[in-house]
Amino acid sequence: MSDTEDEAAASRKRQADAPDADVGGIAVDRLRSIIERIERLEEERKALADDIKDIFSEAKSAGFDVKVVRQIIRIRKQEPAEVEEQETLLDLYRRALGM
Amino acid sequence: MSDTEDEAAASRKRQADAPDADVGGIAVDRLRSIIERIERLEEERKALADDIKDIFSEAKSAGFDVKVVRQIIRIRKQEPAEVEEQETLLDLYRRALGM
Amino acid sequence: MSDTEDEAAASRKRQADAPDADVGGIAVDRLRSIIERIERLEEERKALADDIKDIFSEAKSAGFDVKVVRQIIRIRKQEPAEVEEQETLLDLYRRALGM
Amino acid sequence: MSDTEDEAAASRKRQADAPDADVGGIAVDRLRSIIERIERLEEERKALADDIKDIFSEAKSAGFDVKVVRQIIRIRKQEPAEVEEQETLLDLYRRALGM
DNA sequence: CAAGAATTATGAACCC
DNA sequence: GGGTTCATAATTCTTG
Numbered sequence: 001m002s003d004t005e006d007e008a009a010a011s012r013k014r015q016a017d018a019p020d021a022d023v024g025g026i027a028v029d030r031l032r033s034i035i036e037r038i039e040r041l042e043e044e045r046k047a048l049a050d051d052i053k054d055i056f057s058e059a060k061s062a063g064f065d066v067k068v069v070r071q072i073i074r075i076r077k078q079e080p081a082e083v084e085e086q087e088t089l090l091d092l093y094r095r096a097l098g099m
Numbered sequence: 100m101s102d103t104e105d106e107a108a109a110s111r112k113r114q115a116d117a118p119d120a121d122v123g124g125i126a127v128d129r130l131r132s133i134i135e136r137i138e139r140l141e142e143e144r145k146a147l148a149d150d151i152k153d154i155f156s157e158a159k160s161a162g163f164d165v166k167v168v169r170q171i172i173r174i175r176k177q178e179p180a181e182v183e184e185q186e187t188l189l190d191l192y193r194r195a196l197g198m
Numbered sequence: 199m200s201d202t203e204d205e206a207a208a209s210r211k212r213q214a215d216a217p218d219a220d221v222g223g224i225a226v227d228r229l230r231s232i233i234e235r236i237e238r239l240e241e242e243r244k245a246l247a248d249d250i251k252d253i254f255s256e257a258k259s260a261g262f263d264v265k266v267v268r269q270i271i272r273i274r275k276q277e278p279a280e281v282e283e284q285e286t287l288l289d290l291y292r293r294a295l296g297m
Numbered sequence: 298m299s300d301t302e303d304e305a306a307a308s309r310k311r312q313a314d315a316p317d318a319d320v321g322g323i324a325v326d327r328l329r330s331i332i333e334r335i336e337r338l339e340e341e342r343k344a345l346a347d348d349i350k351d352i353f354s355e356a357k358s359a360g361f362d363v364k365v366v367r368q369i370i371r372i373r374k375q376e377p378a379e380v381e382e383q384e385t386l387l388d389l390y391r392r393a394l395g396m
Numbered sequence: 397c398a399a400g401a402a403t404t405a406t407g408a409a410c411c412c
Numbered sequence: 413g414g415g416t417t418c419a420t421a422a423t424t425c426t427t428g
Contacts, residue, residue, distance in 0.1 A: 064291075065284075065287050067284070068284060068287045068288050068291055069291070071284075071288055072288070072291050072292065072295070072297075075292075075297070076297070086263075086265070086266060086269075089263050089266045090266050090269055090270070093262075093266055093267070093270050094270065094273075097270070099270075099273070099274070
């Protein structure tokens with residue numbers, strides 16, 4: 001695989017020349033490592049996103065309104081975080097405006 | 100104009116009741132004025148956004164690649180020096196990675 | 199340079215021959231018109247955004263909680279659009295979940 | 298674990314009352330299962346997102362231009378043909394506009 | 397200046 | 413399959 005070959009080449013280069021070779025002032029290995037780690041994590045993220053999508057499909061097939069299910073999840077996530085202080089202020093302003 | 104009418108009404112209220120009526124410690128007229136002015140400006144903003152969307156549709160109909168048109172606009176918004184620098188860096192990183 | 203030549207050619211063509219010159223298969227005047235109109239509208243949008251920002255600053259100076267003011271505006275915008283049907287479903291699901 | 302306890306309780310309920318208890322016509326257990334599975338997956342997604350953010354921070358500390366690193370990742374994700382086409386179009390438009 | 401919120405842009409999904 | 417809405421990603425702005 002190309003990945004493996006690249007790694008091997010980079011490894012050889014490291015051992016031969018320097019702890020971290022520079023190309024045009026760029027720490028190549030460091031940059032490559034950063035990018036590849038991010039790409040790996042993004043793949044995992046993508047896989048999870050697909051799993052989630054599958055469950056929403058299942059929900060739809062089971063007759064649930066997907067949009068409302070999303071809303072439920074959003075509410076369950078937000079509600080514990082909701083600060084009472086802000087709620088109070090909001091009420092105050094609303095009352096002031098006759099809403 | 101609706102603006103002027105609202106202002107007039109508010110003014111009348113101020114003269115009748117108080118210099119600026121408080122409800123629960125809130126300067127009602129002040130708050131109302133702030134909110135309504137923002138809402139008016141946001142409406143205008145919305146209208147402009149719709150106009151922009153129309154032009155992008157027109158661009159698409161005329162056969163232009165909308166994504167690239169967006170990119171052009173982004174580039175023109177940046178300082179030429181900025182553009183140059185970012186392009187240079189991009190080339191540098193790409194070369195470092197053998198892309 | 200090729201850039202300069204193209205410009206010159208396009209300019210000549212515009213004036214001499216045609217209502218809309220092509221450069222490399224691109225309807226230059228059309229593209230330019232599209233981009234400039236969008237840029238103009240975006241400037242206006244920016245100006246409005248700045249005005250809005252000023253009003254929020256004013257609100258803050260007057261002692262209002264800016265975040266809550268934003269919330270008020272959001273609520274005033276959303277509430278008329280809220281579909282009762284969805285509300286009902288949401289309630290149903292919440293009750294089912296004991297929320 | 299609380300998860301397991303909930304599951305057990307739900308299971309008992311199913312055996313005692315019905316294959317899947319309905320509340321207001323809603324298949325409660327099914328809905329609950331859907332929502333909880335999604336929430337679990339979203340937590341994992343969040344964790345990965347945080348990891349990615351950390352790596353970008355690391356990149357910044359190491360002196361890389363984060364915006365350009367993002368761009369590199371975006372390019373690597375696209376098909377090479379895609380990349381080529383978009384770059385060609387961009388050049389074409391730029392030349393047409395004399396940029 | 398770093399962290400977090402808010403706005404904007406891009407991409408995916410659903411309906412017609 | 414095309415267009416419109418919805419969701420996610422990314423940039424920008426503000427604040428501590």
